[in-house]
Amino acid sequence: MPEGRRGAVRSEAARVAILEATAALFAERGYDHLSIEGIAARAGVGKQTVYRWWPGKSALIADCLLEGMLLPDRFAVPDTGDLRADLIAWLAGVEGVLDSPTGEGLYRSLIAAASENAEVAQRLRESLADPRLFAPRLRAARDSGEVRADLPVDEVSEALIGAIMLRALARTPRDPGLPERLVDLTLGPRPS
Amino acid sequence: MPEGRRGAVRSEAARVAILEATAALFAERGYDHLSIEGIAARAGVGKQTVYRWWPGKSALIADCLLEGMLLPDRFAVPDTGDLRADLIAWLAGVEGVLDSPTGEGLYRSLIAAASENAEVAQRLRESLADPRLFAPRLRAARDSGEVRADLPVDEVSEALIGAIMLRALARTPRDPGLPERLVDLTLGPRPS
Amino acid sequence: MPEGRRGAVRSEAARVAILEATAALFAERGYDHLSIEGIAARAGVGKQTVYRWWPGKSALIADCLLEGMLLPDRFAVPDTGDLRADLIAWLAGVEGVLDSPTGEGLYRSLIAAASENAEVAQRLRESLADPRLFAPRLRAARDSGEVRADLPVDEVSEALIGAIMLRALARTPRDPGLPERLVDLTLGPRPS
Amino acid sequence: MPEGRRGAVRSEAARVAILEATAALFAERGYDHLSIEGIAARAGVGKQTVYRWWPGKSALIADCLLEGMLLPDRFAVPDTGDLRADLIAWLAGVEGVLDSPTGEGLYRSLIAAASENAEVAQRLRESLADPRLFAPRLRAARDSGEVRADLPVDEVSEALIGAIMLRALARTPRDPGLPERLVDLTLGPRPS
DNA sequence: GGCTAAGCGAGACGGTACGTCGAGTCTTGGG
DNA sequence: CCCAAGACTCGACGTACCGTCTCGCTTAGCC
Incomplete structure (x- = not known):
C-alpha cells in the first residue's frame, strides 16, 4: 500500500511535452540558447512545472538522452560474426x-x-x-x-x-x- | 608611408589585464559562471574595452590559450629517442x-x-x-x-x-x- | 464571470516603493540624473518590475504627480467669496x-x-x-x-x-x- | 602687442560646423537624443574640439540661439502705430x-x-x-x-x-x- | 460530498548579465 | 597649440532568463 499521498498526480502529458520541447529547441538552437523559459513556453507549461521535476536544463538533456529523443539510435554494435x-x-x-x-x-x-x-x-x-x-x-x-x-x-x-x-x-x-x-x-x- | 591610421593606440596594459582576469576567473569558477562583466570588473576596465576587441567570452578563452595562460605547458612530446x-x-x-x-x-x-x-x-x-x-x-x-x-x-x-x-x-x-x-x-x- | 486572468497579482508594495523612490530621487537630484536603475535600487526592486509597468522615467513622474507625491498640494483655488x-x-x-x-x-x-x-x-x-x-x-x-x-x-x-x-x-x-x-x-x- | 600666445588659432570652420550640426540634429531629433558624439560626427570634428569650447550640449543650444540658428526670427514686435x-x-x-x-x-x-x-x-x-x-x-x-x-x-x-x-x-x-x-x-x- | 493536498498554467517578483550607447578624458600624429 | 581620430573608464540603458513565489483552478485520495 502506498503511503498516504493525496492530491493530483504528476501529469504525463506535461512531462512529455516538456521533453519534446527540450529536444526540439535543443536541435534547433543548441545547448546554450536553450532556456527553461523557452522550453516551458513551447511546451505550453508553467515554469514551475519544469522546476518541480528537474533541477535545470542539463538534467532535461539527460532525460531526453535516456528516452532516445536526441540521438537517432542506441548505436548498438551489430553482430554479424565479423x-x-x-x-x-x-x-x-x-x-x-x-x-x-x-x-x-x-x-x-x-x-x-x-x-x-x-x-x-x-x-x-x-x-x-x-x-x-x-x-x-x-x-x-x-x-x-x-x-x-x-x-x-x-x-x-x-x-x-x-x-x-x-x-x-x-x-x-x-x-x-x-x-x-x-x-x-x-x-x-x-x-x- | 603608413596608411593614415590616427587616434590613440590600443592599450597593452588593458589587453593583458583582461586576459589575466579571464584566466583567473576561468580557473576559479569555470567557463559558465564566467561573465564579461566580472572580467571587466576584475581587470579594472570598462566593458566596452572588452567588447571592442573580443566578440565574446569564448574568444577571450581562445586568446588565453594562445598565450599559454590556461594550460601549464605546451605539452610538447619529449624526445629521448624512445x-x-x-x-x-x-x-x-x-x-x-x-x-x-x-x-x-x-x-x-x-x-x-x-x-x-x-x-x-x-x-x-x-x-x-x-x-x-x-x-x-x-x-x-x-x-x-x-x-x-x-x-x-x-x-x-x-x-x-x-x-x-x-x-x-x-x-x-x-x-x-x-x-x-x-x-x-x-x-x-x-x-x- | 471575469475573463480568465491568472497568475500572481501585481504587488502593491512594489508599486508604492517605486513611486516613493522616484519622488525622493526626483526631489534630491532632479529629472535628468534620475535613472531607472537608481530608482529600482532605492526601491529594492528589480529593474524589470519597473519596466513591466512603466515605459520610462517620465511616466513614473506622471504617476507621482497623480498621487500628489511631488507637489505639496492640489493648489485648489480657495473660496472666500472674494x-x-x-x-x-x-x-x-x-x-x-x-x-x-x-x-x-x-x-x-x-x-x-x-x-x-x-x-x-x-x-x-x-x-x-x-x-x-x-x-x-x-x-x-x-x-x-x-x-x-x-x-x-x-x-x-x-x-x-x-x-x-x-x-x-x-x-x-x-x-x-x-x-x-x-x-x-x-x-x-x-x-x- | 598681444600677450605671447603660440600655436594654432581656433578654427572658425570647426566652430560653425559644430553649431550647424547641433542645430540640424536638434531640429531632427529633439533635445534629448542630442549627443555630443553625434554632433561631432555630423560636423566631421573630434569630440575634444567640442569639449574644448563648450561645456556641454545645453551650451551649444545657447550659442545656436544666439546665432539665430534655431528660431526663424528675432520675433521683434512690429511697429505700425497700433x-x-x-x-x-x-x-x-x-x-x-x-x-x-x-x-x-x-x-x-x-x-x-x-x-x-x-x-x-x-x-x-x-x-x-x-x-x-x-x-x-x-x-x-x-x-x-x-x-x-x-x-x-x-x-x-x-x-x-x-x-x-x-x-x-x-x-x-x-x-x-x-x-x-x-x-x-x-x-x-x-x-x- | 466535502476536505485537504498536490499538480497545473500563468505570470509577477528580486536579481544577474547581457550587449549597446554616450559621457567626458586622454593619447596619438599631423599642421 | 589646434585639430581629427579614436581608445579609455564609467554609468545607464532596455532585454533576456534565472529560480522563487503567489494566484485561481483542477484533480485525486481520504474521512
Whole structure:
C-alpha cells in the first residue's frame, strides 16, 4: 500500500511535452540558447512545472538522452560474426550523425551539456557505446585470438568515441575512411 | 608611408589585464559562471574595452590559450629517442593536469568553451598535441620499422587526446596506468 | 464571470516603493540624473518590475504627480467669496513652492519632464490649476459683473501659470508682489 | 602687442560646423537624443574640439540661439502705430512656429534645454520677446492712455509668452484666435 | 460530498548579465 | 597649440532568463 499521498498526480502529458520541447529547441538552437523559459513556453507549461521535476536544463538533456529523443539510435554494435566489420559499421553510424544538417551542432551541443552535467556525460557515452555490450564482445575476441592478446579492452571504446568527439569539437570535416582507420588503429594490424 | 591610421593606440596594459582576469576567473569558477562583466570588473576596465576587441567570452578563452595562460605547458612530446616512452610521458603530463585542484574542472571548462568556439577547439587541440610536431615523429618511426607499417599516423593523437577528453567529460577517476595502456593500444604490441 | 486572468497579482508594495523612490530621487537630484536603475535600487526592486509597468522615467513622474507625491498640494483655488483675493492667495501658494530649498529646481525638473511626456504636462497643469474648478468660478464672476464681461476665461489660468513657469525657467528671483500684479493684469483694473 | 600666445588659432570652420550640426540634429531629433558624439560626427570634428569650447550640449543650444540658428526670427514686435495690432501680429508669429512640422517639438525641446541651462532660458526669452524693445513700447502706451494706467508692464510679456509655452508643453492644438484673446486679456478691454 | 493536498498554467517578483550607447578624458600624429 | 581620430573608464540603458513565489483552478485520495 502506498503511503498516504493525496492530491493530483504528476501529469504525463506535461512531462512529455516538456521533453519534446527540450529536444526540439535543443536541435534547433543548441545547448546554450536553450532556456527553461523557452522550453516551458513551447511546451505550453508553467515554469514551475519544469522546476518541480528537474533541477535545470542539463538534467532535461539527460532525460531526453535516456528516452532516445536526441540521438537517432542506441548505436548498438551489430553482430554479424565479423567483429572488425561490426565495429566499423557501428562507428560509421556514430559518425554519420554529423551528416544531417541539424546534426551539425548536435554532438557539440551534447558535449557542452556533458561538460556541466555528469549524468549527461554518462548517458551520452552509453548511448554511443554501451560498455555492457561492447567489452564482452572484445574480450571474447581476444580470448579466441581474433585480436591480439594484449589488447587493453576497456580503452578501445574510449579511444574510438574520443576520437570522434574530438573531431566534432574541432569541426574536422567528415571523412568516409575514418571508421576503418580508427578500428585498424585500435585493434591492431589485420591478420593477413 | 603608413596608411593614415590616427587616434590613440590600443592599450597593452588593458589587453593583458583582461586576459589575466579571464584566466583567473576561468580557473576559479569555470567557463559558465564566467561573465564579461566580472572580467571587466576584475581587470579594472570598462566593458566596452572588452567588447571592442573580443566578440565574446569564448574568444577571450581562445586568446588565453594562445598565450599559454590556461594550460601549464605546451605539452610538447619529449624526445629521448624512445618514442613509446616519450608518448607515455607526454600523455601522463596531459592527464596529470587533472591532479591539480584547480585543474579538476579545467578540461571540462575548456571543452565547454571549445564546443561553442572553433578557434578554442583548434588551439586546445594544438596545445595538447601540436600536429606539426607529432606526426613527423610518428611517420619517421613508421618508416624505421619502430612501429607497425600500416599505422594511421594522423589518427593516433586524435585517439589519445580524445580518450583523455572523454574520461574528463565522464569524470572517470585518474588511472596511473592509463597513458601506457593507451599508447600500447594505438602503437600496437610492444616488440618483445 | 471575469475573463480568465491568472497568475500572481501585481504587488502593491512594489508599486508604492517605486513611486516613493522616484519622488525622493526626483526631489534630491532632479529629472535628468534620475535613472531607472537608481530608482529600482532605492526601491529594492528589480529593474524589470519597473519596466513591466512603466515605459520610462517620465511616466513614473506622471504617476507621482497623480498621487500628489511631488507637489505639496492640489493648489485648489480657495473660496472666500472674494475671487480676486482667492486667486492671489492661490497664485502665491503656487509660487511659494519656489521658496523651499528642494523646491528650487522642482518646477524646472517638472517642466523638463513635461517637455518629453504629454501626460506629465497635462497633470502638472491640472495640479497647479485644475480647469474644472477654475473656469466655473471665473465664468460666474463674469456673469455677476464682478469682472469685465469680455474676459477670455480659459486663457486666465494659462497666462497666470505660464508666467510663473517662465519665471521659474529663467531663474527670475521670487517677487512677493507678483501674484497680485499678475491677477491685476489678467482680471483687469480693480473696481475702485 | 598681444600677450605671447603660440600655436594654432581656433578654427572658425570647426566652430560653425559644430553649431550647424547641433542645430540640424536638434531640429531632427529633439533635445534629448542630442549627443555630443553625434554632433561631432555630423560636423566631421573630434569630440575634444567640442569639449574644448563648450561645456556641454545645453551650451551649444545657447550659442545656436544666439546665432539665430534655431528660431526663424528675432520675433521683434512690429511697429505700425497700433500697439494692440502689433502685439497680436507678433504673438501670432511666435505661435506660428508650431505650424511647421519640424517646429512641432521645437518649443518643447527648447524648453527642455532651458530647464537645465539658465543661459538658454534667458536667450530663449529674449528671442521671443526682447524686454528692451517690449517694455518701452508698453510704457509709452500706458503714458499716452492707449492702455489702462495701472497696467503692470513687465508682466505682460511674461504672461503672453508663458501662456504660449504652457500650451506648447501641454500639446494644446493651435488656435487662430488665441493671440487676439491673449492680448485682450493682458491689455484689458478694447476701448469702444 | 466535502476536505485537504498536490499538480497545473500563468505570470509577477528580486536579481544577474547581457550587449549597446554616450559621457567626458586622454593619447596619438599631423599642421 | 589646434585639430581629427579614436581608445579609455564609467554609468545607464532596455532585454533576456534565472529560480522563487503567489494566484485561481483542477484533480485525486481520504474521512
